[in-house]
Amino acid sequence: MLVIEHLVKDYAGGVRALDDVSLEVRDGEFVVLIGLSGSGKSTLLRCINRLVEPTAGRIVLDDVDITAARGDGLRRVRRRIGMIFQQFNLVKRSTVLTNVLTGRLGYVSQWQSLLAHWSEDDYRRALVNIERVGLRERTHQRADRLSGGQQQRVAIARALMQEPKIMLADEPVASLDPATSHSVLQYLQQINGEGMTVICSLHFLSLARTYGTRVIALKGGRLMFDGKPSEIDQRRFQEIYGDDAVEVEIE
Amino acid sequence: MATTLGPTGAPPPPPLTPKTSTEPSSYDHLRSARLELARHESPRRRALRLGLVLIALAVLVKGWLVTDIDLGKLSNASNAAPILKALVQPDVLSRDVLPLELQEPFIVGAGSSGPAVVSTPAGQTLRITPGSGTPGQTVVFEGSGFEPDADGQLRLLNPSRGVDVLFTRLHTDRNGSFREERVWPDFATLPPDIYQFKLVINALTGSPHLSETFLSSLGRMGETILLALMGTVFGVLFSVPLSFLGARNLMGTSPVGLALYAFVRLFFTITRSIEVLIVGLITVVIVGIGSYAGVLALVIHSIGSLGKLFSEVIENIEPGPIEAITATGANRFQTVLYGVIPQIVPAFLAVTIYWWDHNLRMSTVIGLVGGGGIGFLLIQYMNLLQYNQAATVLWLIVIAVTAMDYASAAIRARLI
Numbered sequence: 001m002l003v004i005e006h007l008v009k010d011y012a013g014g015v016r017a018l019d020d021v022s023l024e025v026r027d028g029e030f031v032v033l034i035g036l037s038g039s040g041k042s043t044l045l046r047c048i049n050r051l052v053e054p055t056a057g058r059i060v061l062d063d064v065d066i067t068a069a070r071g072d073g074l075r076r077v078r079r080r081i082g083m084i085f086q087q088f089n090l091v092k093r094s095t096v097l098t099n100v101l102t103g104r105l106g107y108v109s110q111w112q113s114l115l116a117h118w119s120e121d122d123y124r125r126a127l128v129n130i131e132r133v134g135l136r137e138r139t140h141q142r143a144d145r146l147s148g149g150q151q152q153r154v155a156i157a158r159a160l161m162q163e164p165k166i167m168l169a170d171e172p173v174a175s176l177d178p179a180t181s182h183s184v185l186q187y188l189q190q191i192n193g194e195g196m197t198v199i200c201s202l203h204f205l206s207l208a209r210t211y212g213t214r215v216i217a218l219k220g221g222r223l224m225f226d227g228k229p230s231e232i233d234q235r236r237f238q239e240i241y242g243d244d245a246v247e248v249e250i251e
Numbered sequence: 252m253a254t255t256l257g258p259t260g261a262p263p264p265p266p267l268t269p270k271t272s273t274e275p276s277s278y279d280h281l282r283s284a285r286l287e288l289a290r291h292e293s294p295r296r297r298a299l300r301l302g303l304v305l306i307a308l309a310v311l312v313k314g315w316l317v318t319d320i321d322l323g324k325l326s327n328a329s330n331a332a333p334i335l336k337a338l339v340q341p342d343v344l345s346r347d348v349l350p351l352e353l354q355e356p357f358i359v360g361a362g363s364s365g366p367a368v369v370s371t372p373a374g375q376t377l378r379i380t381p382g383s384g385t386p387g388q389t390v391v392f393e394g395s396g397f398e399p400d401a402d403g404q405l406r407l408l409n410p411s412r413g414v415d416v417l418f419t420r421l422h423t424d425r426n427g428s429f430r431e432e433r434v435w436p437d438f439a440t441l442p443p444d445i446y447q448f449k450l451v452i453n454a455l456t457g458s459p460h461l462s463e464t465f466l467s468s469l470g471r472m473g474e475t476i477l478l479a480l481m482g483t484v485f486g487v488l489f490s491v492p493l494s495f496l497g498a499r500n501l502m503g504t505s506p507v508g509l510a511l512y513a514f515v516r517l518f519f520t521i522t523r524s525i526e527v528l529i530v531g532l533i534t535v536v537i538v539g540i541g542s543y544a545g546v547l548a549l550v551i552h553s554i555g556s557l558g559k560l561f562s563e564v565i566e567n568i569e570p571g572p573i574e575a576i577t578a579t580g581a582n583r584f585q586t587v588l589y590g591v592i593p594q595i596v597p598a599f600l601a602v603t604i605y606w607w608d609h610n611l612r613m614s615t616v617i618g619l620v621g622g623g624g625i626g627f628l629l630i631q632y633m634n635l636l637q638y639n640q641a642a643t644v645l646w647l648i649v650i651a652v653t654a655m656d657y658a659s660a661a662i663r664a665r666l667i
Contacts, residue, residue, distance in 0.1 A: 049578050079580030089575035094593045102589050106580020113585045155575070162579055 001026055002048070002166060002197065007057035009043050009221075017043040019221040021057070025199060027165075030192045032212030032229070033201040036241060040221040041201040045168045048199070049081040050074060061166070079106030082159030086171035088151040092144035096135060096154050099143050100126045103161025122161075129157040133187060149180035156187055167191060169200035173207070185211050205232065205247055337638030341646050345462040346455040351375065351397070353450040357407075358383035359435075360443025377450050384435040392419075394450065397427040403452035405431070409444060423452065464640045468628060472647050475624035476655075478542050478617070479610040482549025486610075487603050490554045493519075494561030501565065501587070515558070523555030527613045531622040545622030549610050560602045561595075568594040601663040608659040615648045 002025040009018040017040045025031055033041045046052035048059060050066060059066040061077065069077045082103075090099045104122045105113055112118070118126075130139055133153035135146075143151060152172060159167060169188060173181035185200075189211055192198045202208050208215050209229040217225035217232075217240045224240050225232065232240075237247060281287050355369040355377055367382030375396040384390050392405060400423060407418045421429045435441075493515055495501060502512035531548035538544050573590040581589065618626025625644055632641035 051574055051578055075580045075582060077580075078578060081578070083575065083578040085571060085575060087571050089569075089571035091572045091576075091590060091593045092569075093597070094589075098589075098593075102576055102581070103579050105576065105582075105585045105589060110582070110584055113581075113588055158575070158579070 001062060002199075003058075003060045004044075004048075005058045005060075007044070007047060007059065008055045009040075009047060009052060010055045017221050018047065018054075021218070021221070021223050023216065023223065023226060025166075025197060027197055028192070028195055029197055030189065030211060030213045031197075031199045032208040032215050033199065033218065034203075034205065034208055034215060034240065035201075035218035035224070039218040041218055042170050043221075044218065045083070045170050045199065045201060048166070048168060049078050049083055051083075075106055079162045080165045081168060082162050082164035082166070083168040083170070084152065084155045084159055084172050086174045088148070088155045088175075090143040090151055090154055090158075093142060095140050095142055096130065096146070097126060097139050099154055100130055100157045100161060103129075103158040106162060125161055126157075129160045130154075132160070133157045147180075148176050149183055152176065152180075152184045153187060156184070156191075160191070164196065166197045166199065169198065171201050171203065174203055181207065205237065333636075334638050334641075337642045338645065339642075340639055341642035342462050342464040342639040343643055343646075344459040344465075346459050347457045348453045349456040351452045351454055353377045354408075355379060355448045355450075357446050357448050359441055359446055360385065360438070375452075377448070379448060386435055386437040388435045390433050390435055392421075392431045392433070392448075393429070394421075394423070394452075395426070395428040397423045397429075397452050398454035399423055399425050399427045401427075401452050401454050403429075403450065406449045406451065407441075408447040408449055412442075412444065414441075414446070418448070462643075464643050468625065468640075468644050468647050471625040471628045471644075472651055474542060475614050475618075475626075476611060476651065478545050478622075478624050479549065479607055479614045481546045482553055482610045482614065483603060483607040485546070485550045486553025486557050486606065489550070490557035490561055491599070493554070493558045494565060495587070497558055497562035498565035500568075500570065501591070516562070519555045519558040519562070521555065522551060523559065525552065527552045527617060528620055531617050531620040535621040540621035540623075542623030545614055545617040545624055548617060548622055549613060552613075553606060553610065557602065557606055560606075561599060564595050564598040564602065565591065597666045601666045604659045604662050604666075608655045611655050612652055615652065 004021060004023050004025075007018050007021045008016070010016050019040075021040075021044060033044065035041050043052055047054045048066070050069070054067055057067070061080070064077060066077050091102070094102075101118055101122060104118065104125070108118070108122070130136055133156055135150060135153060135157070138146060138150065143154060146154065167188065172188070173184055176184060185207060188198050188200060200211075202212075209232075212229050215225065215227060215229045215232060216223065217236075219240055225236055238245060278284060278287070351371075353369050353371065353375065355367050357367060357379060358364070361383040362385070364381050364383045366378050366380040368376060368378045370376040373396070376394065378393045380391045380393070381388075397403075402420070402422055404420050405418045406415060408415050419431055419433065421431055423429050496511050497515040497519060499512055502508035527548050530551050531544060534544040534547040534551070538547060568591060572594065573586055576586045576590040614622075614624045614626075615629075616626045618624045618628070619630050621627070625648060629641060629644045629648075632638075632644060
């Protein structure tokens with residue numbers, strides 16, 4: 001279980017990105033984060049794996065205080081939290097295999113990684129995860145030769161190498177076309193079906209309704225709504241996105 | 252008469268834009284829109300602008316005077332003619348020389364006589380008319396059947412008197428002939444006796460082959476390319492580790508890192524600011540004249556420039572992959588290894604090749620201060636006024652630098 005208590009993040013320059021956010025995420029949930037650009041979705045996700053340092057508050061994952069973790073402890077926490085990004089964030093010049101193996105870096109020693117000495121077990125996991133996202137024939141191609149959707153699937157395989165307990169996804173389909181978006185989200189849904197918690201920020205409410213078991217809305221860094229996708233009606237929608245907003249469907 | 256557009260009575264064309272409530276004001280009454288706009292510029296700003304222009308002008312005038320610019324002196328360009336002429340005649344090819352000798356007796360002091368003629372079996376002939384000479388008499392020397400365009404000399408011999416002098420130099424024409432006329436000197440110079448005229452024609456023989464100058468210059472050029480390579484390799488070895496410390500995106504996360512970053516960048520700037528030739532003056536004192544001093548000078552200068560270029564490559568990488576790899580639980584070292592290095596390797600190679608190319612240009616002049624390489628040869632030839640030989644060196648430099656420039660551009664285009 002992931003517990004977030006009174007989380008605050010102030011950026012330099014006095015911008016408060018998160019303002020006293022508290023929530024609990026039970027194991028196996030598919031939480032969709034919605035809200036306008038700048039509402040704090042990315043900051044919240046990045047605080048969970050400490051890519052962003054929270055200003056105040058506490059985040060606890062299964063009785064481990066993430067916010068207090070240092071050094072090796074932080075490393076152990078991070079490897080239990082997978083993350084995928086809007087821009088995929090693959091190393092473009094490296095092969096699919098190398099990118100996927102990178103997901104094991106939290107487990108191997110400095111020397112092993114210097115010599116690129118991966119264990120038989122690491123290779124076996126890479127094979128399984130590449131197969132799983134349907135890119136077996138692309139294993140030895142450079143990442144930048146792949147389409148956007150394929151790159152995002154490589155990113156999923158990389159995150160799966162961590163054997164994470166939670167998967168964070170920061171706008172994972174915002175750079176993809178609608179058909180590819182569904183394919184990527186279906187992979188996340190499948191992973192979620194196997195028991196992994198997913199916390200995913202999305203722009204389209206229709207996608208949130210299709211894939212989420214729970215929707216959390218942020219506005220100006222504050223928690224606006226927390227409930228079932230079906231509970232978001234026209235009034236709530238305008239509360240979250242503003243009075244001028246019109247809902248756009250993605251097929 | 253007023254000019255009218257279109258037939259009279261036609262309705263005026265409709266306005267292009269519909270009139271709206273916020274109608275723009277009309278400036279039709281203005282005589283000059285430029286003046287109207289200039290009016291809003293404050294007098295202080297205008298004065299400042301005028302002041303800056305005047306200062307710039309004053310600096311340029313001072314510069315003209317200080318640097319002794321004198322366009323009139325350009326009329327002395329003809330002084331450089333021997334050098335420029337030599338440029339089109341570099342010493343590249345040479346042929347071996349085979350001397351051909353013809354000897355003919357000649358009586359001094361006797362009266363007029365018939366011509367003296369001597370020939371080789373191959374038909375090369377020397378004819379002296381007349382075959383004897385008295386002071387004031389005109390003697391004609393003619394030759395034919397020789398190698399065209401060959402140099403030669405006519406010597407006058409008398410072993411018993413100890414005479415062996417150069418009588419005249421000559422040059423054969425396109426047909427291999429020559430003709431020289433001389434007025435015979437008085438007896439005080441050449442007492443009456445029987446002398447021998449010896450004609451020596453230096454016929455070029457065999458096919459042209461590469462000259463000694465060219466071969467030794469070529470060897471020096473090879474040395475220069477290797478000098479540049481060594482300077483680059485060691486420059487890279489020292490600057491690559493430093494460049495990580497000089498990259499703000501890697502070091503800017505902590506105050507200690509930022510301080511180290513500032514220190515490394517300052518070090519880069521200082522080593523870069525001293526030109527190779529100046530560094531060379533110092534290294535020559537330390538290790539003596541030769542290529543080693545040149546290599547050291549290149550290395551010291553390269554660290555600063557390469558370090559800065561490498562640091563900038565690192566600063567321009569995509570931050571996304573680093574973020575993603577950090578998120579997997581990789582430590583800082585692993586993040587650099589898997590997130591930074593794959594992104595920078597091609598650009599680092601490109602910078603290195605570019606720098607080898609740059610160092611080649613530098614190492615052609617490092618010889619001027621004793622740093623070895625082809626520049627050393629060039630300055631020697633120039634000091635000895637051997638312009639044809641210097642031209643050989645110059646052309647080799649032009650060819651090598653151009654080829655390297657081209658090759659490095661082609662390789663870099665493939666890398667990036």
